[in-house]
Every structure is written in structure tokens, then in C-alpha cells.
Amino acid sequence: MSEYTSKSEEKFQPVQTNKVGGSPYTGVLGWIDNRLPIIRMFRHEYLDFQVPKSLSYFWSFGGILTICLLLLILTGISLGMHYKPDAKYAFESVEKIMRDVNFGWLIRYAHMNLASFFFIAVYLHIFRGLYYGSYKEPRQLMWIIGIVIFFLMMATAFLGYTLPWGQMSYWGATVITNLFSAIPLFGESIVTWLWGDYSVGDAALNRFYVLHWLIAFLIVGVVVFHVIALHIVGSNNPSGIEPKDTRDTVTFAPYTTSKDLVGMLVFLLIFVAVMMYAPNYLGHPDNYIPANPMVTPAHIVPEWYFLPFYAILRSIPDKLMGVVAMVSSIAVLGLLPWLDFSKVRSSVFRPIWKQCVFLFVLNFFVLMYIGGAPAEGIYLLIGRIATAFWFAFFFILAPLVSLVEKPLPMPQSIHEFEDWKKQGKIKVFQFFGK
Amino acid sequence: MSDTKNKDKTTRRDFITTVTATVGAVGVGAAVMPIVSQMNPDSSVKALASIEVDISKVKEGQEITVLWRGKPVFIKRRSKEEIEKAQKVNLKDLKDPEEDKARVKNPEWLVVLGVCTHLGCVPIGGKGDYDGWFCPCHGSHYDTSGRIRLGPAPTNLEIPKYEFVGTDKIKIG
Numbered sequence: 001m002s003e004y005t006s007k008s009e010e011k012f013q014p015v016q017t018n019k020v021g022g023s024p025y026t027g028v029l030g031w032i033d034n035r036l037p038i039i040r041m042f043r044h045e046y047l048d049f050q051v052p053k054s055l056s057y058f059w060s061f062g063g064i065l066t067i068c069l070l071l072l073i074l075t076g077i078s079l080g081m082h083y084k085p086d087a088k089y090a091f092e093s094v095e096k097i098m099r100d101v102n103f104g105w106l107i108r109y110a111h112m113n114l115a116s117f118f119f120i121a122v123y124l125h126i127f128r129g130l131y132y133g134s135y136k137e138p139r140q141l142m143w144i145i146g147i148v149i150f151f152l153m154m155a156t157a158f159l160g161y162t163l164p165w166g167q168m169s170y171w172g173a174t175v176i177t178n179l180f181s182a183i184p185l186f187g188e189s190i191v192t193w194l195w196g197d198y199s200v201g202d203a204a205l206n207r208f209y210v211l212h213w214l215i216a217f218l219i220v221g222v223v224v225f226h227v228i229a230l231h232i233v234g235s236n237n238p239s240g241i242e243p244k245d246t247r248d249t250v251t252f253a254p255y256t257t258s259k260d261l262v263g264m265l266v267f268l269l270i271f272v273a274v275m276m277y278a279p280n281y282l283g284h285p286d287n288y289i290p291a292n293p294m295v296t297p298a299h300i301v302p303e304w305y306f307l308p309f310y311a312i313l314r315s316i317p318d319k320l321m322g323v324v325a326m327v328s329s330i331a332v333l334g335l336l337p338w339l340d341f342s343k344v345r346s347s348v349f350r351p352i353w354k355q356c357v358f359l360f361v362l363n364f365f366v367l368m369y370i371g372g373a374p375a376e377g378i379y380l381l382i383g384r385i386a387t388a389f390w391f392a393f394f395f396i397l398a399p400l401v402s403l404v405e406k407p408l409p410m411p412q413s414i415h416e417f418e419d420w421k422k423q424g425k426i427k428v429f430q431f432f433g434k
Numbered sequence: 435m436s437d438t439k440n441k442d443k444t445t446r447r448d449f450i451t452t453v454t455a456t457v458g459a460v461g462v463g464a465a466v467m468p469i470v471s472q473m474n475p476d477s478s479v480k481a482l483a484s485i486e487v488d489i490s491k492v493k494e495g496q497e498i499t500v501l502w503r504g505k506p507v508f509i510k511r512r513s514k515e516e517i518e519k520a521q522k523v524n525l526k527d528l529k530d531p532e533e534d535k536a537r538v539k540n541p542e543w544l545v546v547l548g549v550c551t552h553l554g555c556v557p558i559g560g561k562g563d564y565d566g567w568f569c570p571c572h573g574s575h576y577d578t579s580g581r582i583r584l585g586p587a588p589t590n591l592e593i594p595k596y597e598f599v600g601t602d603k604i605k606i607g
């Protein structure tokens with residue numbers, strides 16, 4: 001394309017590099033908005049935005065996740081002001097946070113439990129996507145960005161869990177970093193490089209602390225992409241039908257915002273109840289024993305939210321293949337938009353797929369149970385069957401059901417869908433109310 | 435700027451692009467190298483390479499664990515039966531075939547890294563189906579020569595570099 005025309009033959013076109021203006025606001029707001037159009041953008045994307053009117057509380061989890069992330073950062077920064085990333089002092093500094101720092105106990109319990117609730121919310125958020133076909137055209141990229149966020153969340157949570165330097169921290173860190181030793185040829189050198197030593201120790205703890213911060217903020221960045229993409233493709237909804245006119249939509253503020261607020265508050269109330277009455281329920285008591293490189297706890301288990309994937313790792317008897325299976329069990333979600341090629345999005349109209357999704361959820365809990373049980377006998381067998389089902393769901397059930405399933409009759413629009421719902425013609429999954 | 439319409443001819447702009455891209459690539463390489471390398475073990479870590487252990491008080495059948503480079507090392511004074519058992523094994527039954535002779539300097543003393551070759555947990559002595567070690571993490575069984583017999587671990591327990599110093603000391607590393 002590098003054809004150059006001389007000045008004399010060039011056709012002139014007007015150029016405007018100064019784009020100041022165009023704001024609907026006046027005064028100071030207008031002056032700023034004319035030069036930095038974020039106020040207009042905010043209004044356009046968060047207030048005037050049209051969303052399908054049939055959204056259920058399942059659509060509140062995106063907002064809930066955002067709140068969790070912000071609170072994690074807030075409590076994390078507070079903890080960081082007292083925590084010491086040194087193998088000698090880490091455990092002690094966390095105990096000091098618990099006993100001496102003003103409200104340290106509250107801030108730490110909040111951070112710990114928020115991490116768990118973050119995962120509860122993300123699993124429900126992913127379930128929503130599976131059930132209502134939110135991964136289908138045109139939302140494939142949003143779905144994939146979501147999986148990237150999920151991987152980053154797992155990394156941050158793993159790194160954070162190593163910081164208190166208890167027995168579970170230490171041995172979890174050892175086992176997980178050793179996963180890289182499965183890589184052929186370079187495995188050992190990669191692990192030494194990750195550790196900065198010949199075992200998990202002070203060097204590792206220090207860098208895990210830095211990376212725990214870094215990746216947390218990377219998540220914020222990727223979430224911004226997730227939301228930008230959302231505002232291009234728009235929200236899916238329980239009917240899976242795209243809105244066509246204003247009978248199908250509501251304005252984001254105040255309708256969706258007020259509904260999301262209810263969702264957030266209920267979620268946060270449950271979170272506060274758990275944090276206050278059972279702050280260690282979701283954790284493991286062994287992590288209150290200082291790290292000891294000479295003894296592995298008799299029964300090491302990861303945090304509850306990693307158990308299903310840990311079960312997949314353990315169900316494969318080969319080291320390398322175990323690691324490959326574990327990583328691909330999550331990555332395979334990214335192929336779902338192409339493995340499931342049914343034109344119908346919502347499971348409300350997909351009688352067979354709906355059953356498959358429920359089986360998938362059941363299987364997820366089976367794997368979670370197996371991941372916490374010892375890797376022997378009957379548990380190993382169940383774990384293998386459940387692992388096989390996990391992959392079969394994607395590679396066999398998804399394409400097969402897309403081919404053979406006959407979808408139920410569908411309404412023409414979202415407002416008709418709402419009428420059908422009122423007439424009891426269709427049943428929709430709801431927490432409470434509408 | 436340039437008046438040429440001849441695409442085959444190298445222009446000054448092409449030249450500048452090539453030169454800056456090359457210099458840029460070298461610069462990026464030179465900047466990345468130290469950033470990657472700083473993560474490897476530093477000189478002080480590498481300097482802590484060897485330790486001496488007194489073994490005069492270890493009785494037959496007893497095992498001691500010492501820390502070397504942040505990792506446990508098992509020093510086991512094996513009993514007659516344990517040595518016999520380790521030597522009698524048919525190499526065909528092994529996942530990572532190795533003679534017991536090749537794994538010891540003196541059959542009475544077995545010195546191995548106490549790090550499971552699966553994912554790095556510390557196996558427990560005197561446990562498991564082969565009377566050597568058992569790793570509680572994902573169930574690997576090792577025999578009295580520290581060889582993998584059952585479970586997900588791919589290889590035998592590693593032998594660190596060591597030597598006997600006089601009659602009652604071992605130098606590891």
C-alpha cells in the first residue's frame with residue numbers, strides 16, 4: 001500500500017484533530033465532558049442504557065462480582081499495610097493483624113471470606129451463562145474473556161492463600177508450583193525459576209505477594225474489557241430472545257440498578273452472616289499451624305473452590321496428563337460456543353440440554369466432594385467417571401443435543417415471553433418474585 | 435515526502451524502519467534477559483550448597499530427616515531385612531528400573547531427598563505397601579530403596595550428592 005503521490009496530485013481532505021464539544025451537559029460538567037467525554041459515556045452506558053425487561057436475579061451476579069472485587073481490593077490494601085512477606089515473619093504478622101491491629105480481625109476475615117464469596121458468585125454467574133446460552137452468538141468473546149478472568153481469579157486466590165504461611169499455604173504452594181515440573185525437558189528449571197530457590201521458601205513468598213497484588217489489578221483491567229464488550233453485544237435474558245422494541249426493554253437506571261441493589265444486599269448479608277458467625281468455616285484449620293518444610297499434613301486439600309479441578313488432576317494416574325486434564329477442563333469452556341451449535345439460546349426451550357446442564361452441575365458437586373476425599377478405592381473410581389463426564393458434556397453431549405433436540409415452541413418477543421410466563425405456559429427459574 | 439513510485443526500490447523510510455526495528459528487538463531482548471534472570475536462585479542461595487550431618491547416633495532401622503537447601507533429606511540406616519528386600523526386587527517390576535546397588539554408597543545407609551517426585555510432598559517413613567515410604571498427598575508408595583512402586587509419582591526418590599566423611603559423618607551437597 002505504500003504508493004506515494006506527490007503533493008501536486010494529492011486530493012485534499014478536511015482533517016479535524018480537535019474534537020472538543022458534543023456534550024449534552026452545560027457548566028463545569030459540560031466543560032469537562034467536552035474535553036474528556038467520560039460523563040457522557042457513563043450516562044450512556046450506565047443510566048440510559050436499554051436492557052431486556054425479563055432479566056431475573058441471575059443477572060445481578062455481574063454487579064455482585066464487581067462489588068466483591070472492589071471490596072477485596074479495599075481490604076487487601078488494608079491488609080498489605082500490616083502484612084510482612086517474609087518467611088520468618090509472615091505467619092506472625094498475620095496473627096498480629098488478627099490480635100493487635102485495629103479491626104484487623106474484621107478486615108482479614110472479610111478478605112478471606114470475600115475470596116470464597118467471589119467464587120460462589122462466579123460459579124452462579126457461569127451457571128447462568130450455561131443455562132441461558134449466554135455464550136452463543138454474539139457473546140462468544142464475552143464468554144472467553146470471562147474464562148480468562150476465571151483463570152486469573154484462580155491464580156490470585158492461590159497466591160493469596162500462600163501468604164499467611166501456614167501448613168496449607170506452604171504445601172499448597174509446593175504442590176501447585178510442582179505442577180510445572182510436569183512440563184517435559186524444562187519442567188525442573190521452570191520450577192526452580194518460579195521458586196528462586198530449590199524449594200518453596202522466602203524468595204517464593206516475596207514474589208507471590210507481589211504477584212497477588214499485580215494479578216488482582218489485572219483482573220480489574222480484564223473486567224473493564226468484559227463490560228465494554230457487554231455494552232456492545234447487550235445482555236442476554238431468560239428468554240434468549242433479542243429485544244426488538246421498547247415493549248421488550250427497560251432503562252438501566254432506575255429499573256435494573258434497583259433490582260441489582262436488592263441482589264447485592266441480599267448477597268452481602270449472607271456474606272456478613274458467614275463472616276461474623278463462621279469465619280473459618282470455609283477455610284482449613286491446618287493453616288493456623290506455621291509452615292513446616294519437614295512435614296506434610298496428613299491430608300492436604302486446596303480451598304473448596306478448587307476441589308473439582310483438583311479431583312480431575314488426581315483422577316489421572318499420569319503426572320503430565322493429570323495437569324493437562326486439569327487445565328483443559330476449564331479451557332474447554334471456551335469451545336462451548338462452537339460445540340453447542342443449537343440456534344436456541346435459552347434452556348427454557350431446550351428440554352434435553354436443560355437436563356444436561358443440571359447433570360453437569362450435579363457432576364460438579366460430585367467432583368467437589370471427591371476432591372476433598374482421599375485419592376483411593378471407590379473415590380478414585382467415582383472421580384474418574386465424573387472426570388469423563390465433564391469432558392463428555394462438552395465434546396459429546398453439546399454437539400449431539402444440538403443435532404437431535406427439538407426445541408419447544410417459542411414466543412416471538414420478550415413481551416410475549418412475559419405474557420406466557422404470567423399465563424403459566426412456561427416455567428422460568430427464579431429465586432423469588434419476578 | 436518521497437516521490438518514488440517504484441515499490442522494488444528500497445526507500446530511506448524502509449531503511450529507517452528496518453534499522454529501528456532491529457535495534458528495538460535487540461534492546462527488548464537485552465531488557466528482558468535480566469528481568470527473567472533475577473527470578474532464578476541468587477548467589478547467597480547457591481552458596482548454601484552443602485551441610486555435614488553427624489550419623490553416629492543413628493541406630494539400625496532408624497531414620498533421621500535433615501533440611502538441605504530447604505528440602506528434607508532422609509538418612510536411613512537400613513536393617514538386614516530391608517537391605518535384602520531392596521536387593522531382591524526384580525527390575526521388571528519397577529516403574530523406574532534401578533538396582534539398589536546403584537542407589538547407595540554403603541548398603542547400610544540410604545540417603546534420599548524426602549521429596550515425592552510427583553508434586554513435592556514429604557513421604558512418611560515406614561508406611562505404604564512396600565515398607566519404605568508413603569506419600570499422603572496423592573498416594574505414592576516407595577520401597578526400602580526409595581524406588582517408586584505404586585501411585586502417580588513418575589520416578590524414584592532422588593539421591594542427593596553426598597559422601598561419607600570419616601566413619602560418623604555425611605556431607606550432603
Ligand code: HEM
Nearest residue numbers: 072073076077079080083112115156157160161163164216
Ligand atoms: C482478585 C481478588 C483477590 C482474591 C481472590 C484474593 C484472595 C486472597 C486469599 C484467598 C488470601 C488468603 C487469606 C487467608 O487465608 O488468610 C489472601 C490474602 C491476602 N491478600 Fe488477597 N485477594 C484478592 C485481592 C487482593 C488485593 C487487591 C490485595 C492488595 C492490594 C490483596 C492483599 C492480600 C494480603 C496482604 C493477604 C495476606 C494477609 C492474610 O493472609 O490475611 N489481595 N487474598
Ligand code: FES
Nearest residue numbers: 550552553569572
Ligand atoms: S506429591 Fe506425593 S503423591 Fe503427589
